[in-house]
Amino acid sequence: MPWSPSGVDFRVVVPLRKGLYFPGNLRIFPVLNCLRAGIVTAILLSPGSILPLIARESYFVVEANSGRILLAEGSEQRRPVASLTKVATGIVALDWAKATGTDLGVEMLVPPSVASLGGSNPMGLAPGDRISLRNALYSALMGSDNSAAQSIAHHVGFALQQARGDTGDPVKVFVAEMNTLAGALGMRHTRFSTPHGLYVQRSKGYSTATDMARLCIYAMRDPGFAFFVKQKSRALSFRHREVTKAFRVQNTNRLLGRMQINGIKTGLTSAAGQCLATSSELQPIVEKLPDGATRLTPRRLICIVLGSQDRFGQTETLMGQGWNLYNQWVESGAVMTSVSERLVVPDPATQR
Template identity: 50%
Template structure:
């Protein structure tokens, strides 16, 4: 009996491991929350730089709440960037200065880990200062990321860094469904959407030898295609190639019996985790998603099981 139980446990473990190694995806209409297709969408796994979606949201929300102009506030690159791995395309060094706006462009478009850490350190320190506290700005910022996760029902997500290059032990995780929720919330923010839809951006770093300029290109190769607004790419060995993308169509307009017009906005969010051909996979899922959406609307937009069919994303802030 004991042997049979151990075999069953081994089989279940293997099944879970296989699911984590394979692709996960979700296709959802952002305004209605209607899910059109998904696979392995609630399996916890690393999400690499899709983490930076939360970093961007926290920063934009903080700027809105405090009336801060991100282009007019300079952040100092902290010493802790020296412990961050990955590329350093802008050769950021401790003590360099960069506007929060430019650092956010570098983090969200170019997926720059050091820029993301610089943003988190500055905003986190400002949050601590506003509360009359001192401490680790990055840690305070990551706490805010996790508080946001709770507020918008990211029930299977944990953030441990602002950039997604997580430590091997105790790393962050999320799911395709939670990334879809986060993306829906993020794309409600005009300041966030404006950034992620840019193909490239010129940024400036003030260093010891003077200013340095860089052209930061968007790592999302789908930007520029019709209707594409963002959102973010990510890749690590643990997570594989990942992508969240938003696609808009013109709103549906119909006349109501009282003569007024009803306007229905249309936006699909596609999240693809761990697919080496993530961009083409997302294109295919978008085509299928819009076809499914059109059929759904033509049938009267029926909902049979709201809990299973609708992805609920609150708007707490």
């Protein structure tokens, strides 16, 4: 029997009017966060407009290269995604470094704002410490380090301000870039509000399983990003005053190396529940064509699980089912009869 989440599947109660999604104009109010059977949340954008009530879990499985949608449930429900937010933080920083020719070894100053952050800070970063952009990316993407993510956002945001001659909060500048990328990728139901994903009062970001799949497909196209998230552990260092401190970061994704899983990111907050974005990659399909040429068909599944009570077990089940469905589709001729069967992820470079 196909796997499906238990619990009530809440549907749209008030239709959204077209054109309400504008970054900066959103007001989000958690109304319900109860019922031990699941997370139920109503989110208000403007008077008379309410988002769908959220079922306990959402998931989405897609083959990244063809865009073939394989499994989906509640995948258009807007909900907090916790540290999956750091996927956007990481790829925006890498895109900026590539665009500006910045070496990832550049040293960053840990900003004062990390002192007020909660959650994960595995290295114990403190204001005034110095860490390379590369090591901060490792810690943010592997260890879900909130202080590292905040430091990345502050450093890159400040550099963008200098280039533009702007002033203000560098972190807000960086988050604006995250939302610009989301818009370019067609993530119509996403709003990032922080670089780390903590559910902060009056600053509550959200996304959907479908939108996070778009982001992960884009991010995993970058070899550097893919390298960061597939590491199980990494030796890092940073400078505290005049002392160099060593640290070994462990990847929080315990599925790495199983079922050909090579990324991507975990997430967990009380508001978001257990979240997990994964990539599973098989060797390409090799075909000999009538003209003697060889055709290679790459294969990668992206699985997004939001609000789960067992993200790792659920992901293993979904990945197994996803590969079975993909193989059946390929064996039947790999034909898509409807646009609804395919997830299209635009290339932001073509939209500049």
